[in-house]
Amino acid sequence: MSPIPILSLVPRYVLMFLGVLLVFSCGVAIKRIWFHPLSRYPGPKLWAASRIPYVVSLLRGTLNDDMLKLHGKYGDVIRLAPNEISFAVEEAWRDIYMHRPGHKEAKKDSIWYIAPNDMPQNIVTTTDINVRARMRRLLAPSFNDQALKTQAPMLESYANILIERLQTMYDSQKASGNVTVNILDWVNFYSMDIIGDLAMGESFHCLDESSYHPWVRTLFNFFKGMIIVAAARFFPAAELLLQQLIPRSILKKQREHTEFTNTKILQRLELKTDRPDFVTPFLKEMEKSADKMSLGEIQSTFAIILVAGSETTATTLLGIFYKLASHPEKQQRLYEESRKRYTSYNDITFESTKNFDYLEAVINESLRLCYAIPGGLPRVAPEGGDTYAGHYIPGGTSISIRPYIVFHSERYFKRGWDFVPERWLPLGQRPKEYANDYLSASQPFNVGPTGCIGKPLAWAEMRLLVAKVIWCFNISMIEDKPFNWDSLKMMMLVEKVPLWLKLQRRDE
Template identity: 40%
Template sequence: MVLFEMRGVVVAALLLLAYPICKIIYNLYFHPLAKVPGPRIWAATRLPYIRALIQGTIVHDFEKLHQVYGPVIRIAPDEVTFAQGEAYNDIFRIRQGHRQFLKDPIWWSRQPGQPNSILSAIEPESHARIRKILAPAFTTRALKAQEPLVQKYVNLLIERMHDKAAEAKNGQNGVEFDIGPWFNFTTFDIFGELGFGESFDCLQNSRYHPWIALLFNSVKAASFISATKFFPLVTFLLMKCIPESLKKMQKDHFQQIVDKVDRRLSWELDRPDFMSHVIKADGGTKMPMGEVYATFMVMTTAGSETTATTLSGTMNHLVAQPDILAKLTEEVRSAFMSESEMNLEALQGLQYLNAVLREGLRLCPPVPWMLPRVVPPGGDTVCGTWLPGGTTVSIQAYTLNRDPSYFHSATTFTPERWLPEASTNPKSPYFRDQRSAVQPFSVGPRECIGQHLAWAELRLILARLVWAFDFEAAGEKKLKWEELRTFLLVEKKPIDVRIKRRSE
C-alpha cells in the first residue's frame, strides 16, 4: 500500500514536471505563432515579459528586440507586437469586411464588482453609449466656452513661476527647481475645475493633492497587479493576501472622486463643464452613477497626467538644446504684444510651437506602448501577418517613433521635421519622414476623446512660459528621457531647469 502511494506521488510529480516542458515545446514548435520572429525564451513562456513589466523596462526591452528581429515580434506565447505605422489602421480602426479588435480583458476589464468606465467598457456598444454622452463636452465648440477656466489656471501657474523667479538672490542667474510637478499641478487643477466644478488646489497650495500623490505612489504596484493577471491562481491568492489597510486606502481613493462627483451634482453652475453633459434636465444622470464615478476617475488621470508628461519631456529637450528653445521663444514673443493676446485660437497658428510639441509627442509619448487588443475569432491579418483568433496584439509607439527607417535622425529632437516645408521640399532631409506613423492620441472609435483639450493646454502652457521667462538647463543636471522606466505611466524624475524673468 505504501509502495503504491509512493508510486502515485512519483507519477504526479513527473506529470507536474512534464506539463510545463511539454507546454514550452508546443509553444516553440507547434503553436500557430511559432513562425513569427522573436526571441525563443519570450516565445516559450510569459516570464520574461512579466519580468520586464515589473522592472519597468518593458518599452526599452521591446525596442531592443525590434532592432534585432524586425517590426513584427512574438513577445509571449500568445502575443505579437508591432512597430509599424500600418498597424494602427489594422488593429484600431474598423476595417470593412473585418471584425473589430476588442480590448484585451487582462489589461482593460474592470475589477469584479466594480462599474464600467469609458476605458474598461470592452464591448463596443457599451463604450459607444458612454462616449456619445461625453463627446459634446470635448468638442472644439465646448473648448471655446471652457477657455476662461483653462486660462485661469495657466495664469496661476505663471504667478507661481514669478514667485519662483523672485527667489533669486542678488547676483544669481535665475533659480533652479524641478518644473515637472508644476505641469501636473496645472493639468490636474484644470481637469478638476472642468470635471468637478472645483480644482484640486495643487497650484494654490504648491503641492500635490493627496488623491494625486497616492495615484503616483501606486503606479508600480499597478504594474505588479497587471503582471499577476496572466496567472489567475496568483491573482486569486494575491487578492486574498491584500491587507485590510491597503483595501481601505484603495476604497478611500475611489471615495474622494465619488465625493467630488456628488458635490458637483448638487450644484447648479452658470457655465458648462464636463458633468453638465451627463446631467439630465430632471437632475438625474444619463448613465448609471457607478459608471459616472468610474469614468470620471479614469478621465482625471488620462486627461491630466498624459498632458503633463508631454510638457515635461518637451521642456527637458528644450533646455538641453538652447538653439531650439531660442527659436521657439522668438516666435512666441514676436507674435504677441502682451500675454492677454495669447488665446487658444491665436496659438493654433504658431507653426514652430506646434512643431515643437509634435516632436515632444514623438520622442516622449505619454503612452509609450499602445496596450493590447485581441484578434477576433477566426483570425485576421495585421501588417500582412496572419494571426489566429485570440492572439493578443499591441503597438510599440516608443520604438516606432524612433525608428530610423521612418524618421531622419530619428532619436534627435528636431521640430523642423514637422514644419510645412519638410513635407513639400524634396531637398529637405525630413521629406521622407513618415509623420503619420506618430499617433499619440490613437485612432479609430476609441481615439482620445480629450485631444482638443490636450492640444489647447500644451500650446497655452508652453507658450505662456517661454513668453514670460527665460529657461535654461540647471547646471550639469540633465535628465535622459530614454532612461525613464515605464510602469503603465512614465516614471517621474526631476526635470531641473533654471528660470528667470524674461530679458527685454
C-alpha cells in the same frame, strides 16, 4: 558518518508531484514553442514558452528597452509571449485600431482593461463596442469645440496662476543668482487643477497652495496597482495568490483614491449649475438621450478621465520642457517666433495659440519622443482571426503596436532619435532633409473609435502653458541635477522623476 542526502528528507509524494510538474511544464513549453499556431513568428524562445519574462520586464520598467532590442533582433512583427504578437510598423495603427470595412473590430484586451476596485466599466476600460459607443456619444458634447471655447477662460486662468507662482519664486531666489525649479511639480499642479475643475466642479488648489493635494499623491499608486493586478491576470491559476502579494499600501491608497473621487463626482452631479465644465453638457445630453449611463458608470468614467486626462498631459509637458531646456537653439527659435506673433504676454490666449506652426511643431515632436503611454495599446484579434499589416493572426491572439519603436524608427523619421521640431512644419517651411518623413506614423492620441476623446483639450492646455512659459522665461538644464528621458522606467506609463531647471526671466 556520511551526510544525509537532502532529497532523502523530502517525502516521496512531494518528489513525485514535483517531477510530474516539471515534465508537464516542459511539455507545455515544447508545445508553445514548436507546435503553437504562432510558432511561425520569430521571437525569443523563452518568451514564447512563458509569460514570466514579459511580466518581469513589465514590472521592472524596462519593457520598452527590451522591446527595442527584440524587434531589432527578430524583425517588425514578433512573438512576444505564448499568445501575443507585437507590431513595430506604421500600418498597424490602421489595421488594429481603425474601422476597416468588412473586418471585425479588434477589441480591447480584457487582461488590461478592467475598472479597478470593483467599479463598473467605463469609457476607457469597457471592451463592449456598444457600451463604448453609448458613452462616447453622451460625453462628446463635453469635449467638442463649442465646449472647449467655454472652458478656455478657465484654462487661461490656471496657466496665468502658474506663471505668477514662477515669477514669485524667481523674485525670492534671484538674489542668490541661481533660480531653480522642479518643473515636474508645476506641470502636475497645472494639469490636476484643470482636470479637477472640469470633472469634479472644483480645483485641487495645487497651484494656489504650491503643493500636492493628498489625492494627487495617490495617483501613481493608482496606476501602479492597476498594472500589477493586470499582470497577475496572466496567471489564472495563481492570480489570487499573486494579488495577495501586492503591497497593502498600494491597495489602500487605490481604494482611498476611488472613494474620494466617487464622492466628489457625486457632489458635482447634484449641483444645480451651468458652469463651463465636462458635467454641464454631459447632463444636458443625458436628458435628451434614451440610452443613459448609470451613476456607477458615470463615477467610473469621470474617475478615469480625471486620471488619464491629468497624467498624460503632465507627462507630455514634462517632456516638452525637458526637450526645450536641452536644446536651447530650438527654445530660442520658439521665443523668436513668439515675439513675431505677440506684442505682449496678454496676447497669448487659447485662440491666439492656435495655428502657431513652430509651437505645434515643438509639441508634436515632444509627443513623438516623450510619449506618455509607451507600453502599447493591447487588443485581441476577433474570432476567426484577421490580417494585420499583411500577417494573418489567429482569433484570440493578443496584438498591439509598439509606439516607442515606431516613433523612433529611421524608416519613418530621419534622425529618429533627435529632437527636430522642423520636421513638423508645413512642407513649404520644412527642411528638405525631412520632406519625406512619414509623420502619420506618430499617433500619440491613438486613432479610430478608441482614439482619445480629450485630445483637443490636451492640445489647448499644452499650447497655452508652453507659449506663456517660454515668453516669460529662458529655461536651461542644471549640470549637477541630470535628467534623461530615455533612462526613465516605463511600465505601461512613464514613471516620472523630478526635472530641475534653471530659470532666467526674459525681461532681465
